[in-house]
Amino acid sequence: MEQKEKYDIVIIGAGPAGLAAAISARESGAGDVLIIERDTHPGGILQQCIHPGFGLDYFGEELTGPEYAYRFFRKAAEYDISILLDTMVLSLEKGYICAVNPQKGMFEVNAKAIVLAMGCRERTRGAIKIPGTRAAGIYTAGTAQRMLNIKGELVGRKIVILGSGDIGMIMARRMTLEGAEVRAVVEILPYLSGLIRNKVQCLDDYGIPLKLAHTITDISGINRVESVTICKVDDDKIPVRGSEEIIECDTVLLSVGLVPENELSMDAGIKLSAATKGPVVDQFMQTSIKGIFACGNVLHVNDLVDNVTRESQIAGKSAALYAADKLPQxxxxxxxxxxxxxxxxxxxxxxxxxxxxxxxxxxxxxxxxxxxxxxxxxxxxxxxxxxxxxxxxxxxxxxxxxxxxxxxxxxxxxxxxxx
Structure with missing residues (x-):
């Protein structure tokens, strides 16, 4: 691919949001469109989501994550949309992006409009401050999913999962299918954090216990995790003394929330929402800086990729209109x-x-x-x-x-x- 210095639209992120935004921009009249992606393959998180359940709303049929992503990747190829892989964006401002990759080193790209589609990341043990030893065997659920579904590595045999988010429940089923024993899914809230359909299909169907209004209060192990202590919590999420229960396990998976990836947004001076941790936007997905748009999980964490797609199509169309000076004030x-x-x-x-x-x-x-x-x-x-x-x-x-x-x-x- 011949790298150009100027584009109508530059999109940061080649996940489902970035691909949908790029296609929508082209369909709305944008000329040259470039997607910049730090991974070595397009598709974002969908690359590792090999389970079905995607596309029921948007396509009216059940697809796996890679199947869903491929439909958009194929359409992007048909529209001659450029995708620059293995490339990290270092900074951005209105009409300008600085990036780096192994082939070009540090370089600059100018754009009439920019779309932020960087997705989100998982909260870690450090973010929730679980006491205990620093033993091996503690992973975020998404990391365990990537290791298993892409690298073919099973991270443990006796599993306790903290958090009833969708990825945690999906990994409970996935680990069970691979022969591991999921001892419990522990949720600090008195209600489910994820979709009910995932509880039914991933926990209930496999007899995996869900402990609501509980949390992990201690992780024990010398070289590797050997057990966790869980407790009931009161209405203020404070552990209740005397309710301790020790569960033997060799692995802890954390599914304790997602955070939009907005370091670039903050550095650029884009106004962020205290509630969503993503940019403040209008219904055209335009941020506080004119000409910069945001969509998908970088904006707010969605439970369905179908919602991400529709939202990103709005961002792509709006970016194309802005680039053509047709988006009204x-x-x-x-x-x-x-x-x-x-x-x-x-x-x-x-x-x-x-x-x-x-x-x-x-x-x-x-x-x-x-x-x-x-x-x-x-x-x-x-x-x-x-x-x-x-x-x-x-x-x-x-x-x-x-x-x-x-x-x-x-x-x-x-x-x-x-x-």
Missing amino acids: MIHINTVAGQGVSYVCPQLLACTEDEADLFFRVRRPMNKVTMSVLCNSRIITSRRSARVSPGEMDKLVLSKEMMQAVNGDIIISVKEGNE
Whole structure:
């Protein structure tokens, strides 16, 4: 590939978000599009997700992670989208990226618009400060998944998993299928962190115990993990004395949350949300710096790759319009997390006549709820749902007619029963 110095669109990250954004940009009229990826292969996290369950919403069929990624990679190739692999972006600013790779050394790329699609990373033992020895045999669930599914290495035989996030539950099933014994999945919250379907398919179907409102209070082992101590926790997540239980194991997998990869964003001066840890954007996925857009898990952690794809298509289209000087200057209003809601994305709403999708997560599991969008104490739209959970993203859509009725900050609230 002949490396050019100037592109219409440069996208950082060749995972599902970056690939979808690139394709959307080309379909929206962008000329030269470049994706920069630090890994040696495109596809992002989907490369190691060999289990089925992807694409049910977007494609209407069940695919594995590599199958889902390949459909977009193939389309990117058809559109002659350049992908620069094994390349690390060092810094960025409006219209400019500095990167490095083994072939070119340090080099610069200019772009009319930039899309951030760097994904997210796992929280580690250091982030949650589990006491105990520094023994071998402690991994994040994603690391264990990569070692098993890509490198063919089983990290342990007797496993305890901390956290009921989706990747943790999926790895509980995966390790069981490889002959390991998953002794328990331990969750500090009194409810599930991931999708219910993963609990049913990955834990219940294999008889793997789930211990809610529990946490690991100690890891023991000389050279390698030999056991963990788990405890019940109270409503303040404080371990309850006298509830200790020792579980013998040789491996601990951590599935304790994901954090958007935003070191580049911070260095560039992009405004970040305290709730999502990702950039503050409007419904066109434009950040606080004009010409820089964000999508996927770098923006907020999604539970379904189908949501990532649709969100990234908006970012790619918006970037193409900006590069062509066709994205209008707009006045923004705020979107606010109201009763029962932990965050809303996008955080800003441009006053246009186009419809807008508002994604949000609730604070706790609730049944028989009413989800409402309010403006100046007036309900613009609402719908009911039998149940909601923090582990599953929810969405409300503002139609063109509803957008015309917006004349102030938007509040999303979720009320249970007769609240």
